[in-house]
Amino acid sequence: MSFFRVRKSTAVALVSMMLLGTGRASAQDAVAPDDSNDRLVAELAEDENVEDVEQSEPRHASGIGTQPTGNSDNPPSEQPGAEPPTPPAEPENTETPRAIAPNIDLKEVAPLPEPEPAPDATEEQSPDEAPEPDSTGTGTPDAGGEPATKTGPLPETTGPVAAQSFTLLGKEILPATSTRLAWSPGIQIAGLSQITPVLVVNGKFQGPTLCLTGAVHGDELNGIEIIRRSMYDLNPEKLSGRVIGVPIVNLTGFQQGTRYLPDRRDLNRHFPGSPDGSLADRIAHSLFNSVIRHCDMLVDIHTGSLKRTNLPQLRADMNNPDVAEFTRGFDRMAVVHSTGSPGMLRTAATNAGIRSVTLEAGESLRIQEHQIEAGVNSLNSLMEKHGMISRMFVWGSPEPIYYDSTWIRTQHGGILFSDVKLGATVSEGQILGYVADPITNEQHPIRAGADGRVIGMAVDQVVMAGFAAYHIGTEAQIPGE
Numbered sequence: 001m002s003f004f005r006v007r008k009s010t011a012v013a014l015v016s017m018m019l020l021g022t023g024r025a026s027a028q029d030a031v032a033p034d035d036s037n038d039r040l041v042a043e044l045a046e047d048e049n050v051e052d053v054e055q056s057e058p059r060h061a062s063g064i065g066t067q068p069t070g071n072s073d074n075p076p077s078e079q080p081g082a083e084p085p086t087p088p089a090e091p092e093n094t095e096t097p098r099a100i101a102p103n104i105d106l107k108e109v110a111p112l113p114e115p116e117p118a119p120d121a122t123e124e125q126s127p128d129e130a131p132e133p134d135s136t137g138t139g140t141p142d143a144g145g146e147p148a149t150k151t152g153p154l155p156e157t158t159g160p161v162a163a164q165s166f167t168l169l170g171k172e173i174l175p176a177t178s179t180r181l182a183w184s185p186g187i188q189i190a191g192l193s194q195i196t197p198v199l200v201v202n203g204k205f206q207g208p209t210l211c212l213t214g215a216v217h218g219d220e221l222n223g224i225e226i227i228r229r230s231m232y233d234l235n236p237e238k239l240s241g242r243v244i245g246v247p248i249v250n251l252t253g254f255q256q257g258t259r260y261l262p263d264r265r266d267l268n269r270h271f272p273g274s275p276d277g278s279l280a281d282r283i284a285h286s287l288f289n290s291v292i293r294h295c296d297m298l299v300d301i302h303t304g305s306l307k308r309t310n311l312p313q314l315r316a317d318m319n320n321p322d323v324a325e326f327t328r329g330f331d332r333m334a335v336v337h338s339t340g341s342p343g344m345l346r347t348a349a350t351n352a353g354i355r356s357v358t359l360e361a362g363e364s365l366r367i368q369e370h371q372i373e374a375g376v377n378s379l380n381s382l383m384e385k386h387g388m389i390s391r392m393f394v395w396g397s398p399e400p401i402y403y404d405s406t407w408i409r410t411q412h413g414g415i416l417f418s419d420v421k422l423g424a425t426v427s428e429g430q431i432l433g434y435v436a437d438p439i440t441n442e443q444h445p446i447r448a449g450a451d452g453r454v455i456g457m458a459v460d461q462v463v464m465a466g467f468a469a470y471h472i473g474t475e476a477q478i479p480g481e
């Protein structure tokens with residue numbers, strides 16, 4: 001069934017593309033919508049970088065305020081996370097006291113965290129049955145920090161209020177400490193099982209919980225470094241709120257240099273997952289319930305795929321007022337509207353009432369200093385605007401730039417040579433690059449369909465007809481203005 005969740009219906013996809021004025025539907029779009037083989041091919045062939053944008057619903061003209069949390073076009077059943085947030089349940093058992101997580105100075109080199117036997121048994125037992133457990137992760141009803149604010153406004157504290165400990169992955173994390181925990185989705189051969197490190201900084205003062213996820217696609221490296229730099233810079237004595245970072249979500253993909261899971265599925269099409277589905281469903285379910293549900297805000301960090309590169313940018317559902325407001329915290333960042341496909345981590349998290357965006361930066365399999373710096377700056381800006389940290393040096397208060405966007409696909413196979421650079425401003429009709437036929441010597445120019453900016457593009461490479469080559473953003477109105 002999971003294949004059927006990766007896309008909206010063909011009709012919706014086609015309508016979206018018509019509305020966006022982009023070229024043509026791919027062969028997979030046009031035929032055999034019920035053929036799971038085609039869907040697997042489609043799933044493997046392109047990622048959200050292209051399809052997320054092409055299949056997005058248009059941004060509402062008024063920008064914000066017209067749609068509540070949760071996309072109305074999501075499949076009605078089978079996704080527990082798609083239900084609107086409901087009042088908190090009390091999911092945690094209170095019988096066993098939690099082990100206290102060791103306080104580790106994240107600036108020091110420290111041993112890997114110890115695997116926890118059945119680390120999230122208590123956290124995973126209820127989410128599917130119980131409606132939408134609130135998971136501040138408190139070990140006891142009264143002992144665990146402030147209630148999650150989720151969709152509510154930012155906490156406007158008049159002065160710093162002392163934080164309390166909270167529980168994650170079976171460990172109690174005291175205020176003003178940082179630690180490394182172990183998440184294990186429990187899908188590996190038991191004797192060979194590997195843990196996935198989770199970094200946590202619990203601030204001395206109350207505040208929101210920000211979650212950072214990297215390498216959901218195992219070959220996307222910039223996000224790993226963005227999370228390392230952002231988190232290892234935090235001082236728990238000065239932090240208001242908590243930051244939870246999973247630098248490498250897809251550990252097996254990372255080790256093999258591939259975006260996919262061992263079963264060739266794209267993890268970022270399987271959230272919020274299910275405990276008895278495919279491998280991807282199970283991993284997604286475990287991460288979502290053990291970690292993601294504890295977040296008030298989520299930034300899921302990605303890069304372009306298939307030799308495409310992205311200007312640092314957010315992908316955000318600007319039709320969701322909470323998400324639109326959330327994007328304003330990231331300074332100097334391009335923001336591209338995209339409603340997101342079912343199964344994406346940000347879609348599932350948004351549906352669960354967690355303000356979520358995808359942060360795209362650069363290309364896969366590379367470590368890119370400029371992209372990393374932009375990402376770290378943006379996250380620092382976000383934390384400052386939510387009152388979590390104070391920065392010493394801020395130049396003005398730069399605002400994000402909002403874009404509507406379309407992908408331009410090549411009409412011919414051959415070798416792609418670009419005339420423009422990432423970030424370039426282009427005008428309608430301008431030649432962006434050529435596809436050269438290496439045998440016939442034909443040169444096929446590719447032109448911009450509108451005035452705008454190159455916010456994503458393919459690097460020079462061999463392409464087939466239909467390859468998404470240039471992502472052109474046209475400036476849109478800032479929400480709320």
Ligand SMILES: [Zn+2]
Pocket residue numbers: 047216217220301302303
């Ligand atoms: Zn990705």
